[in-house]
Amino acid sequence: MSSAVSLRNIVKHYRRGREAVEVLHGLNLEIAEGEFVSLMGPSGSGKTTILNLVGGLDHVDSGEVVVAGAHLENMSGGALTRWRGSHIGFVFQFYNLMPMLSAAGNVELPLLLTHLSKTERRRRVDAALEIVGLKDRAGHKPGELSGGQQQRVGIARAIVADPAILLCDEPTGDLDRATADEILALLQQLNRQHNKTIVMVTHDPKAADHAGRQLEMDKGTLIERGMVVA
Secondary structure (H helix, E strand, C coil), X not given: CCEEEEEEEEEEEEEECCEEEEEEEEEEEEEECXXXXXXXXXXXXXXXXXXXXXXXXXXXXXXXXXXXXXXXHHCCHHHHHHHHHHHEEEECCCCCCCCCCCHHHHHHHHHHHCCCCHHHHHHHHHHHHHHCCCHHHCCCCHXXXXXXXXXXXXXXXXXXXXXXXXXXXXXXXXXXHHHHHHHHHHHHHHHHHHCXXXXXXXXXXXXXXXXXEEEEEECCEEEECCEECC
């Protein structure tokens, strides 16, 4: 099975005042196409840094970042933006929806950066909303939707361009248990039926249990099933 994500000997620092703090030190991670991986760990352990590197939102200090066959460490900002729009879908904890737009309008936003016709954009929006079970709410604005429905809109927006990889940052962190389980079941459906590779950061062990593989970050070190892997 091919790798969707390959992080090799990753070193990443951030500045804290005059001090350089090493967040990731020699990290290695391989995620196969079609995997659903959860990533847990305390705040500051490097979880979100990994998501940002995989999504091309941040750069390494050293090492290789190969995602969907592209070497991101060698790409310019403009090339990364174009690549990201075709290959990566983001799902956020607080939905990040535009309050003045309908559900359909929010889902369509990533497609406005493409050369697709209005008819094709509408077809894709309808398909994405149908997958998440909200086609009948297409005309509703975020304020008219529940938290779970807003997150479904966020997921529809993430998949509307048919990316290979979904990066989910605490996607159930703002939801009650029952609604969170519905969202996690939807992510499992996208993984199993639509072959989306999913990397999910979470603090919730019950959410992590929905993934096929569970990893944990501890002070920049990656742990899997109690064994240090990098």
